[in-house]
Amino acid sequence: MSTKRRVVASPAEARRSQVGDQLLDQGRKDFESVYGEKTPGSFSMKNDIKAMEEVNMMARNKSTQPKAAPQQANVPEMPVQQQPPIQAPVEQPPVLDQEEETPDQWSDDPQERIAQVANVLRKLNPNAPTVELLQSWKQMHGDIFLLNIEDKIFIYRFLKRQEWIQINANPQIEEMTEHMMEDLIFDKCVLWPQYDMIAKASMPAGAMSMVYQQVRIRSLFLDPAYVAQLTFKI
Numbered sequence: 001m002s003t004k005r006r007v008v009a010s011p012a013e014a015r016r017s018q019v020g021d022q023l024l025d026q027g028r029k030d031f032e033s034v035y036g037e038k039t040p041g042s043f044s045m046k047n048d049i050k051a052m053e054e055v056n057m058m059a060r061n062k063s064t065q066p067k068a069a070p071q072q073a074n075v076p077e078m079p080v081q082q083q084p085p086i087q088a089p090v091e092q093p094p095v096l097d098q099e100e101e102t103p104d105q106w107s108d109d110p111q112e113r114i115a116q117v118a119n120v121l122r123k124l125n126p127n128a129p130t131v132e133l134l135q136s137w138k139q140m141h142g143d144i145f146l147l148n149i150e151d152k153i154f155i156y157r158f159l160k161r162q163e164w165i166q167i168n169a170n171p172q173i174e175e176m177t178e179h180m181m182e183d184l185i186f187d188k189c190v191l192w193p194q195y196d197m198i199a200k201a202s203m204p205a206g207a208m209s210m211v212y213q214q215v216r217i218r219s220l221f222l223d224p225a226y227v228a229q230l231t232f233k234i
Helices: 011-035 045-054 110-124 131-141 161-169 178-189 197-201 207-218 224-229
Strands: 144-149 152-157 190-192
Touching: 110 131, 131 144, 131 152, 144 207, 152 207, 178 190, 178 207
Parallel strands: none
Antiparallel strands: 144 152, 152 190
């Protein structure tokens, strides 16, 4: 006649079992706080695991767990190369058209540079601004900029502080959409060419937004984190 041997858990095993029961009980309480109370008879290991996965108490897939790095031979550690800081945009001479003749070197003299730009623009468009008109814009607004992308050419200026104050003083500013703001800044800061409502409606969808963003950059509406990299203590 065989007798069953009684298995007695060691004190360490008993403590582990007690801790495990406490964790499972806490997990069920957390689950019930989200999904409501369950009857004791409805619990099962499979259901508990699935429930804890749904409330992100357990990883859904073991493959998402970080894996231990494999053992490697003693290899000298390579120095980590630091990423260079963001640099300010470099002014590049305009490339207006690959098929058109452009100066081999753009002059650093403002007057000569204006004459070069006007000469190239006149080759592309007989109605392009003259040297005198470009000079008057510079005297009136300070710096002016030329943007050329695809077959679109824009001459624009930055938005002045007083103009920005006046825009924000408009009682209807809260009702203006982003597209309305783009349209307003575009009309105010683009010097050439002039677009009426019909011409603007037929422009590529992103053209006005593109010019608007460039005006903001030239008006120094910049990311503070980027500006902080250009600032140093003296």
